[in-house]
Amino acid sequence: MGHAAAEQRSPPSERLYNIASRPRAGEEMEESDSGVKYLIGRSAGKSAVIAAFVATHVATMAGLWFGGVRLPQFNFNMLNGWLVLGLTADPVQTFVIGGILHYTSGIIWGVVFALIVHPALGRFIKPLAALTPTNNYIKGVLWGLVLWVISSAFWMPLLIDPLFGGGVVGPFLTKFGLNGVQALFANLLWHSIYGVNLGLLFSPTPAATRGSWRAASGVGVR
Amino acid sequence: MASRTLLVYAGLFLLGLVLLAVGALTQPYRVGATPGSEVGESLVAIGLTFVILGIGYFLAWANPTQ
Numbered sequence: 001m002g003h004a005a006a007e008q009r010s011p012p013s014e015r016l017y018n019i020a021s022r023p024r025a026g027e028e029m030e031e032s033d034s035g036v037k038y039l040i041g042r043s044a045g046k047s048a049v050i051a052a053f054v055a056t057h058v059a060t061m062a063g064l065w066f067g068g069v070r071l072p073q074f075n076f077n078m079l080n081g082w083l084v085l086g087l088t089a090d091p092v093q094t095f096v097i098g099g100i101l102h103y104t105s106g107i108i109w110g111v112v113f114a115l116i117v118h119p120a121l122g123r124f125i126k127p128l129a130a131l132t133p134t135n136n137y138i139k140g141v142l143w144g145l146v147l148w149v150i151s152s153a154f155w156m157p158l159l160i161d162p163l164f165g166g167g168v169v170g171p172f173l174t175k176f177g178l179n180g181v182q183a184l185f186a187n188l189l190w191h192s193i194y195g196v197n198l199g200l201l202f203s204p205t206p207a208a209t210r211g212s213w214r215a216a217s218g219v220g221v222r
Numbered sequence: 223m224a225s226r227t228l229l230v231y232a233g234l235f236l237l238g239l240v241l242l243a244v245g246a247l248t249q250p251y252r253v254g255a256t257p258g259s260e261v262g263e264s265l266v267a268i269g270l271t272f273v274i275l276g277i278g279y280f281l282a283w284a285n286p287t288q
Contacts, residue, residue: 070251070258070266137282141275178256182263185271192271196278203285 039203051201052110059194071186072179140199148191231279238272
């Protein structure tokens with residue numbers, strides 16, 4: 001009764017925030033069991049999907065803008081579209097279908113990171129064991145580096161090169177069409193952007209941490 | 223300790239800026255789709271990577287949930 005009365009006294013915007021952020025059935029148990037809170041959502045899976053989607057989108061848009069900073073453009077939507085539809089399909093169709101594939105891949109890599117790699121890194125690298133935003137960030141950056149190696153060593157030379165008849169993509173992306181080794185480092189930049197965003201957004205921290213995001217950012221605090 | 227950590231992040235960021243400037247100012251750049259200098263464009267890419275890593279470290283350090 002006292003709690004309800006206190007809620008009634010708070011301003012409407014705060015009451016709305018409290019209602020929207022209240023755990024639904026089953027979610028409260030999940031949080032209290034794991035003892036971990038997330039920057040987005042209340043479960044590792046939901047947080048991973050949203051963080052990976054944002055990370056993929058930011059990196060994809062950055063890749064399309066690479067030409068503006070004197071770098072080879074990285075259009076992963078078209079590259080994925082060419083893989084399934086071939087080089088002669090309608091460009092808009094190729095971009096859209098390739099985009100769906102590319103975003104799906106980005107989200108799946110993010111979920112693999114969040115549910116498997118993130119906890120494993122904490123287990124195997126002791127300094128990264130604590131769930132702090134900085135450690136979470138470093139893990140995201142490391143995952144970006146791993147994906148850069150996979151993309152440069154396998155995906156580009158083994159899947160993209162044959163599409164163009166061979167000889168277009170060099171080993172470990174040391175050649176990419178007219179571009180030389182700058183393609184390898186532009187790919188590093190692309191995957192670093194992905195890893196940075198993933199590591200910053202997928203950030204599990206102990207639920208008992210003093211000073212929540214709401215308190216520190218002033219939301220709901222007067 | 224915190225100030226030393228911040229200095230490391232700032233160092234990463236500044237290193238990126240230096241590499242970016244060296245790559246952008248001293249090497250020939252691309253005109254249209256034709257690539258410019260491999261070294262210059264590689265330096266720009268590595269420089270931007272360091273800049274982004276430095277900014278990311280700072281943002282993680284400044285995260286209010288920490």
